[in-house]
Amino acid sequence: MSTDSRPPAADAELQRALDAVGDPVRRSILRQLAAADPWTIACGQFDLPVGKSTLTHHFRSLVEAGLLEQRDEGNRRMNRLLRDEFDRRFPGLLDLVLDQ
Template identity: 65%
Template sequence: MEHYTGVRPQSNRTRSLSHTSPVEVSLQAALDALGDPVRRRIVRELAEVPDWSRPCGTFTHLPVAKSTLSHHFAVLRDAGLLEQRDEGSRRLNRLRRAEFDSRFPGLLSLVLEEPGDAAR
């Protein structure tokens, strides 16, 4: 095996992301994911933009550490609310609104109608 100098080792970003289908999510898991005000704010902000247009790095205005923000994104992914894909150095997001609404009719609408300052 050849060894190349100056080549960056593979990072954790190259591993594939796991996405849970909303069909596989229990009501309790959905409620738990939406129970956190920061996660509800992420969902509301993603609902306002086109799919795949908002990278994770644009959520630094939220009052949590970067590692905590990563955890919030993982919880939303595991609850079937969020789909993510890596594009270069950015991780883009898509709210799985139609799929989630099909599984839990009306639940996401309640979150989206919540006043914007409720997560502060």
């Protein structure tokens, strides 16, 4: 008889969110987006000390956690913080992260 060792979906979703906001590079992305109007910062405009492939990984983590939405405009990928949506799922978590 086998047992399922996966956490419940809600726990997995919370863990993904915590992992996303726990990284200093991703927190910097979130802070920069929170200070800007939606859809005004392209991926290449962030002031971050990481390479392009690493930055792509960080953006993907934020999208998968439900913190970030991206859309292509010409040859640029624009970003929008999904603050309201994230706050409905995890009230207060994003505020804690942005205040650090």
